[in-house]
Amino acid sequence: DAGVIQSPRHEVTEMGQEVTLRCKPISGHNSLFWYRQTMMRGLELLIYFNNNVPIDDSGMPEDRFSAKMPNASFSTLKIQPSEPRDSAVYFCASSFQGANQPQHFGDGTRLSIL
Amino acid sequence: EDKVVQSPLSLVVHEGDTVTLNCSYEVTNFRSLLWYKQEKKAPTFLFMLTSSGIEKKSGRLSSILDKKELFSILNITATQTGDSAIYLCAVGSGGSNYKLTFGKGTLLTVNP
Numbered sequence: 020d021a022g023v024i025q026s027p028r029h030e031v032t033e034m035g036q037e038v039t040l041r042c043k044p045i046s047g048h049n050s051l052f053w054y055r056q057t058m059m060r061g062l063e064l065l066i067y068f069n070n071n072v073p074i075d076d077s078g079m080p081e082d083r084f085s086a087k088m089p090n091a092s093f094s095t096l097k098i099q100p101s102e103p104r105d106s107a108v109y110f111c112a113s114s115f116q117g118a119n120q121p122q123h124f125g126d127g128t129r130l131s132i133l
Numbered sequence: 134e135d136k137v138v139q140s141p142l143s144l145v146v147h148e149g150d151t152v153t154l155n156c157s158y159e160v161t162n163f164r165s166l167l168w169y170k171q172e173k174k175a176p177t178f179l180f181m182l183t184s185s186g187i188e189k190k191s192g193r194l195s196s197i198l199d200k201k202e203l204f205s206i207l208n209i210t211a212t213q214t215g216d217s218a219i220y221l222c223a224v225g226s227g228g229s230n231y232k233l234t235f236g237k238g239t240l241l242t243v244n245p
Contacts (some may be wrong), residue, residue, distance in 0.1 A: 023175075052232070061237035062176075062221065074230050110175065119165045119183060119225070122233060124175035 021045070023125035025111050031131045037099040040128045043092055044113030052122060053086055053096050054110040062110070068094065069116050101132045135160040137224050139236035147244050150212050154239045156222030157204040165225040166198050166205050167233065172218045179207075179220075212243045 024043040032038060044051050052067040066076040071088045079086070083102070088094040098105055108129050112122040136159045146152055156166070165183045169176035180189045182198035182205060189196050193212075198205045209216055219240050223233040 054235075062235040064232060064234070067232060069230075075232065116231075119181065120231075121167060121178045121181055123178065124169075126174040 023111055023113050023123055025109075025125035025128050027128055028126065029129045029131075031133065032101060033133050034102050035100045036132075037097065038101045038105075038130060038132075040096040040109050040111075040130070042094045042096070042111030042125060044094070044111070045123055046092070048113035048115055048123075049091065050114045050116045050120075050122075051088060051094050052112040052114075053094070054112065054124075056108045056110060056127070065096070103132045106130055106132050135224065135226055135234040137222055137234050137236035139220075139222050139239050141239060142237070143240040143242070145242045145244065146212055148213055150243075151208065151210045152212060152241060154207040154209075154220050154222075154241070155204065156206070156236055158222075158224045158234075159203065160224050160226040160234060162226045162228065163200070163224065164227065164231060167223045167225065168196055168205075168207050169221040169223065170218045171221055171238070176221055209241075212241075214243050214245055217241060217243045 026041045049070050053065040054062050056062045065078045066086045068088045086096045108127045110127045112124045114120045114122040138157050140155045167181045168179040180196045185200040193210045196207045219238040221238045222236040
């Protein structure tokens with residue numbers, strides 16, 4: 020079974036550039052989550068979608084971050100303009116909607132902003 | 134604000150030792166507690182607990198939840214070098230807007 024697929028695996032870019040991270044959830048899952056992981060703050064929820072609709076974006080750090088889910092099999096997280104403090108590993112996870120459903124994670128995108 | 138605290142932050146043991154990892158939480162509308170193992174890449178799901186006092190077991194790993202005292206433990210017996218990883222505790226809260234709040238994890242290192 021294909022798990023959650025993220026691309027790219029690594030991204031190195033200069034500050035000020037636009038960065039787009041991509042995620043394909045597990046087929047049939049209708050909840051999708053974007054997380055950011057750093058040593059200092061651990062794993063933080065940025066935004067999540069139920070049935071392609073954004074439910075809670077209170078974790079998005081600032082207006083430079085945006086996320087979309089145009090259909091059930093694809094989501095993007097965009098940072099524009101990027102800054103060095105955005106450097107982190109970004110994970111996408113998916114699950115069946117509702118309580119008591121474990122989330123399954125992709126392998127993450129390691130983002131470095133120079 | 135929901136909070137999940139794990140201890141210890143890191144732990145170094147020898148193969149064959151038994152370890153206990155701790156997770157305490159403060160959340161509104163608790164629904165479940167989950168344990169994940171993270172090696173080099175994605176966190177992988179280990180257990181989900183929803184009821185107090187019922188132990189979940191998978192091989193050498195086991196976990197139990199205490200909803201009165203608001204904590205959970207993850208035990209690993211007869212540790213192996215392959216158990217070296219970050220162990221993450223997450224608490225699920227909310228109703229239709231169910232989401233997870235993660236602790237910062239415990240880094241376990243098992244030396245041969």
